[in-house]
Amino acid sequence: MSGELKDFLYVFQIEQVYNELELNHILKDKMPNIEEKLSKSGIYLLDWNFDDELKYLFIIVRCYGEKREDAGSLLENALKDSIENVKIRKKSGVLETRRIAFSDRRKLLAMLMLNLVKEHYRELIGYLVENRIDISWISECYNPRLAFSLLFLCHLSEGFSEDLSELYLLHYPIFLNEYSFHDTLQCINALTRRNLLSQNKKRITLSNTGLEIVQSIYRFLESKYSEASSTLLSIFQTFQDINSSLEKIIKRDGTFEDFRLEKIIASTLKCGVREDVVFGILNDLIVIFKLMGNLSRADVVEAVKFSLDKIDGSREYSSKFEFYVNTFNYVVLLNEKGRFEPFTVPFIKKMIRDRWFKNTSFRISDRIVDNIASKTFENIRFIYSSISPFIPLTGENKVLAEVQTSFVEKIIEKELELQLPYFYRILKSQNPLKEAEKVIHELVARSELDFSKVLEEERLSAMVELFNIGAYNLVTALMIFLNLVPSISHISNCTILKSSIKELRKTGLKMEAVLDRSLLNRINAFARASLKIFYLDTSLEAKNAEKIADYVKANARLGLKICKFLISRD
Amino acid sequence: MENLAYAMEYVQKIDSDKSFFLRIGIAEVDHLKPHEESVPESLEKLLQAIKESRFLKNPIIVDFKSDVILDGMHRWYVFKKLGYNYIGVCYVDYKSPLIKLGRWFRFFKGNAAHYSITKWLENFLEENSIPIEWIDRNSLNNLDVTNTAIVLIKNIDDVLAIKVNHRKKHEFYHILKSMCTGLKNNFGLTLYYKPDVSFAKLPELLDTYSLILATPVVEKEEVLKVALSGKVFPPKTTRHEIPARPMFVNFPINLLKSSTVGDLYTVNRYFRNLLRHKNIIHLRPGLELDREYREDIILFWDTRVGVP
Numbered sequence: 001m002s003g004e005l006k007d008f009l010y011v012f013q014i015e016q017v018y019n020e021l022e023l024n025h026i027l028k029d030k031m032p033n034i035e036e037k038l039s040k041s042g043i044y045l046l047d048w049n050f051d052d053e054l055k056y057l058f059i060i061v062r063c064y065g066e067k068r069e070d071a072g073s074l075l076e077n078a079l080k081d082s083i084e085n086v087k088i089r090k091k092s093g094v095l096e097t098r099r100i101a102f103s104d105r106r107k108l109l110a111m112l113m114l115n116l117v118k119e120h121y122r123e124l125i126g127y128l129v130e131n132r133i134d135i136s137w138i139s140e141c142y143n144p145r146l147a148f149s150l151l152f153l154c155h156l157s158e159g160f161s162e163d164l165s166e167l168y169l170l171h172y173p174i175f176l177n178e179y180s181f182h183d184t185l186q187c188i189n190a191l192t193r194r195n196l197l198s199q200n201k202k203r204i205t206l207s208n209t210g211l212e213i214v215q216s217i218y219r220f221l222e223s224k225y226s227e228a229s230s231t232l233l234s235i236f237q238t239f240q241d242i243n244s245s246l247e248k249i250i251k252r253d254g255t256f257e258d259f260r261l262e263k264i265i266a267s268t269l270k271c272g273v274r275e276d277v278v279f280g281i282l283n284d285l286i287v288i289f290k291l292m293g294n295l296s297r298a299d300v301v302e303a304v305k306f307s308l309d310k311i312d313g314s315r316e317y318s319s320k321f322e323f324y325v326n327t328f329n330y331v332v333l334l335n336e337k338g339r340f341e342p343f344t345v346p347f348i349k350k351m352i353r354d355r356w357f358k359n360t361s362f363r364i365s366d367r368i369v370d371n372i373a374s375k376t377f378e379n380i381r382f383i384y385s386s387i388s389p390f391i392p393l394t395g396e397n398k399v400l401a402e403v404q405t406s407f408v409e410k411i412i413e414k415e416l417e418l419q420l421p422y423f424y425r426i427l428k429s430q431n432p433l434k435e436a437e438k439v440i441h442e443l444v445a446r447s448e449l450d451f452s453k454v455l456e457e458e459r460l461s462a463m464v465e466l467f468n469i470g471a472y473n474l475v476t477a478l479m480i481f482l483n484l485v486p487s488i489s490h491i492s493n494c495t496i497l498k499s500s501i502k503e504l505r506k507t508g509l510k511m512e513a514v515l516d517r518s519l520l521n522r523i524n525a526f527a528r529a530s531l532k533i534f535y536l537d538t539s540l541e542a543k544n545a546e547k548i549a550d551y552v553k554a555n556a557r558l559g560l561k562i563c564k565f566l567i568s569r570d
Numbered sequence: 571m572e573n574l575a576y577a578m579e580y581v582q583k584i585d586s587d588k589s590f591f592l593r594i595g596i597a598e599v600d601h602l603k604p605h606e607e608s609v610p611e612s613l614e615k616l617l618q619a620i621k622e623s624r625f626l627k628n629p630i631i632v633d634f635k636s637d638v639i640l641d642g643m644h645r646w647y648v649f650k651k652l653g654y655n656y657i658g659v660c661y662v663d664y665k666s667p668l669i670k671l672g673r674w675f676r677f678f679k680g681n682a683a684h685y686s687i688t689k690w691l692e693n694f695l696e697e698n699s700i701p702i703e704w705i706d707r708n709s710l711n712n713l714d715v716t717n718t719a720i721v722l723i724k725n726i727d728d729v730l731a732i733k734v735n736h737r738k739k740h741e742f743y744h745i746l747k748s749m750c751t752g753l754k755n756n757f758g759l760t761l762y763y764k765p766d767v768s769f770a771k772l773p774e775l776l777d778t779y780s781l782i783l784a785t786p787v788v789e790k791e792e793v794l795k796v797a798l799s800g801k802v803f804p805p806k807t808t809r810h811e812i813p814a815r816p817m818f819v820n821f822p823i824n825l826l827k828s829s830t831v832g833d834l835y836t837v838n839r840y841f842r843n844l845l846r847h848k849n850i851i852h853l854r855p856g857l858e859l860d861r862e863y864r865e866d867i868i869l870f871w872d873t874r875v876g877v878p
Contacts, residue, residue, distance in 0.1 A: 051818065098851070254825030254844075
């Protein structure tokens with residue numbers, strides 16, 4: 001093959017049948033196969049990007065010039081073979097292209113180091129003089145601070161191309177408002193004249209002298225960085241101090257969120273990073289955040305990954321963390337039909353309702369379903385983040401892992417068993433109606449016992465504790481009786497019971513056959529009192545102890561009356 | 571220039587001694603000045619699309635010295651109509667000889683009789699007190715193209731030269747707009763806008779079209795003067811050729827809508843934080859998407875495959 005390898009861009013228009021999420025996932029899934037197919041013909045896939053709004057798929061490949069047409073046809077065929085049910089149309093024309101790209105890690109390093117140079121410029125000069133590094137060349141640079149930064153960036157980007165395009169990605173974020181492009185050119189020329197940079201036809205690279213200076217700069221900056229991170233926590237005392245000292249974080253969609261260090265700690269812990277490691281990186285993180293000034297969400301993620309990698313060279317923690325934060329909105333579910341579906345909290349809610357509540361007379365509140373769905377989602381994220389080093393990630397894209405439906409079903413069932421134990425027991429039994437009655441009797445019997453003990457108890461705290469247990473059992477029994485699903489949260493049960501009674505009074509008076517209006521009022525009053533008693537802090541109520549004891553006992557008696565009704569209705 | 575707020579500067583090397591500066595950022599909608607009217611149908615379609623969009627994909631092109639919009643007029647009108655505070659822009663130096671200013675010629679198709687059209691045109695222009703002259707096709711090259719519009723009609727050898735005379739250029743263009751509307755409505759002709767071509771090529775195009783209107787040349791100074799005085803040309807008056815164009819920058823609509831972020835510098839600083847995570851693909855002319863782009867393209871890119 002003659003000539004040189006070049007990069008070419010191909011554009012495909014995709015008329016999709018799938019939803020955007022599914023197509024994105026399919027592309028991610030199929031690209032490695034397409035890459036392999038192409039490489040057999042000496043064509044190398046460099047990068048790809050899919051614009052989900054306009055449905056353009058951009059692909060860059062590297063090949064010899066004479067293969068450009070073959071590459072286009074091969075790509076088109078490979079895409080058509082790999083992705084079913086979509087129309088793929090190659091836009092005419094192949095374009096020679098040049099990609100200027102750096103990983104977020106390099107960009108972060110550039111930001112950190114350049115900001116450190118800015119902050120400690122004078123000290124840096126002192127350090128270099130002290131270490132007998134020749135800095136006579138700075139007199140020729142119109143902007144010596146810029147010169148140091150450029151040397152460092154040249155090292156970080158492994159040289160500059162002739163048009164200095166690397167600087168747009170690494171340099172502009174920091175110096176945009178300080179130096180013009182002409183300042184930069186002047187500086188590069190001065191550094192070349194003084195033999196710190198060397199220019200050949202196509203690249204500008206560091207000379208040995210330049211490299212020596214960069215190494216010294218790096219040593220200095222590293223010491224400054226460590227110094228900062230070891231002193232920071234003594235300055236910041238609380239999360240609030242830290243949070244309020246940092247600006248809002250911008251998210252990719254242009255919305256903002258307050259910086260909250262505790263949120264970062266929580267997600268790092270949740271994805272399985274050891275507690276000592278999480279607290280070990282805190283100072284480091286604060287230094288980074290302070291240096292960078294204002295941040296995007298992607299900056300925060302990269303900073304956490306960077307700090308984790310400094311502790312854990314295997315990158316296991318950072319990969320877990322990346323998986324965890326990128327699956328905040330959704331992962332992908334592979335259903336029985338072999339199709340990808342977005343795996344979101346609303347999706348799990350639908351699964352719960354379809355599987356568990358479609359054929360039952362029990363009604364469940366949205367709040368409880370939300371809670372179970374969120375817990376299930378968290379569990380899946382947690383489970384998958386532990387194996388994330390083996391799951392390919394796609395950077396900014398949130399489409400990450402395939403989760404089998406049956407596996408999700410199991411997690412939901414486990415969650416249901418934990419959070420709705422009585423409902424689960426009833427539904428799993430051979431005769432749910434009979435089982436429901438059995439559960440009601442058991443619960444009422446326990447309640448009666450507890451309320452009787454309340455009436456005999458003298459100590460307020462023990463009285464309240466007994467009442468709460470009795471009330472929990474009675475409210476649960478009442479909910480089952482009214483075909484409502486009780487959860488393990490007493491507060492939530494009382495609230496649901498209260499609003500159901502309200503609803504019954506308003507509309508569903510068909511229940512009056514078994515529940516007369518006065519009983520409805522009693523149940524409502526009991527639920528309200530139960531909530532009040534639950535929130536009582538007995539240690540603060542010494543003054544009114546007697547009054548409160550009377551109130552608790554009165555409600556225990558009310559509870560007993562309701563228990564009697566539930567038993568006598570047989 | 572010192573007070574200009576933007577998020578990124580990109581210098582595109584056109585050839586060894588020519589560079590073109592692009593400054594990408596966010597500007598206040600109310601601060602920018604259009605120089606052309608919008609087409610109501612296009613505006614409505616675009617409004618729906620932008621309302622449903624999460625991002626403004628491409629910046630509008632704006633002269634950094636005057637804040638006059640050179641390209642992306644419809645997007646600006648939509649943002650104005652939706653009441654958004656900010657819009658994504660790419661500031662350029664309009665004075666740069668690298669930015670060329672072309673025109674849109676009007677091409678008509680239809681089967682109306684040439685003598686009726688001619689009669690109608692003469693009457694219309696007389697009513698509007700516009701001086702005209704029938705000239706020989708061979709003398710087209712000697713025309714003062716900045717002060718004359720010409721009409722070529724199928725089956726008529728002579729060419730109708732319409733003089734701008736002492737009128738202001740934008741007023742003259744508005745009369746031409748009414749003339750085109752009249753031709754469409756009275757003779758059922760269909761109107762097509764095409765980039766300007768040399769006069770020598772026009773007669774042969776009469777094989778395809780029944781009437782061609784070659785609009786007069788507009789100078790950059792005239793564009794600035796009209797826009798800065800708060801007036802506008804009709805749609806499709808100017809055709810700016812920019813040597814390099816940023817695409818797929820993806821300005822988040824949420825950020826552009828927002829009114830509580832802070833001053834323009836703060837908004838741009840925030841946007842820079844998002845832009846920082848993108849990489850750049852540089853393309854020579856020829857990218858074909860919704861149309862063919864004849865300029866260099868700076869494509870902003872979310873990398874999927876590993877980079878150093």
